[in-house]
Amino acid sequence: MVAQQDETDLLAHRLNFDAVVFCGCTMKEMQTIVLISLGISIMILGLFTKILMNMFLVGVGLAFPLAVLESWGLALFFQKLKQGKPKGHVKQCFLLWCEDHGLIRPIYLRRSGKWSIGRK
Numbered sequence: 001m002v003a004q005q006d007e008t009d010l011l012a013h014r015l016n017f018d019a020v021v022f023c024g025c026t027m028k029e030m031q032t033i034v035l036i037s038l039g040i041s042i043m044i045l046g047l048f049t050k051i052l053m054n055m056f057l058v059g060v061g062l063a064f065p066l067a068v069l070e071s072w073g074l075a076l077f078f079q080k081l082k083q084g085k086p087k088g089h090v091k092q093c094f095l096l097w098c099e100d101h102g103l104i105r106p107i108y109l110r111r112s113g114k115w116s117i118g119r120k
Helices: 027-053 057-081 089-100
Strands: 020-022
Touching: 020 027, 027 057, 057 089
Parallel strands: none
Antiparallel strands: none
16 A cells, blocks of 8 residues: 655745744845945944054954854844844845835835725
């Protein structure tokens, strides 16, 4: 007697969403967090060591361990921010905020009021 396999087990789940990689963040979110953390760390420590010792590259070298800690902290912050919300909610809220402040062109159709198709 051959046992029947449940076909739903063979299908991949969450095909429409990015996989969570670290602390509730996807790979794209982590790449963005790391790049921002690294840029800020290089600017702050590089300029700080340039002013103190006239050695910018020493600050750049020290910026990498600091960027790892910053990335970890930001990932934990985003994990708490995204907790209990549907997938993509925080990203959509951020895009709407950018639209409201004129940082990006409007990509969502937002209108409040009565809609009409013009028929009477």
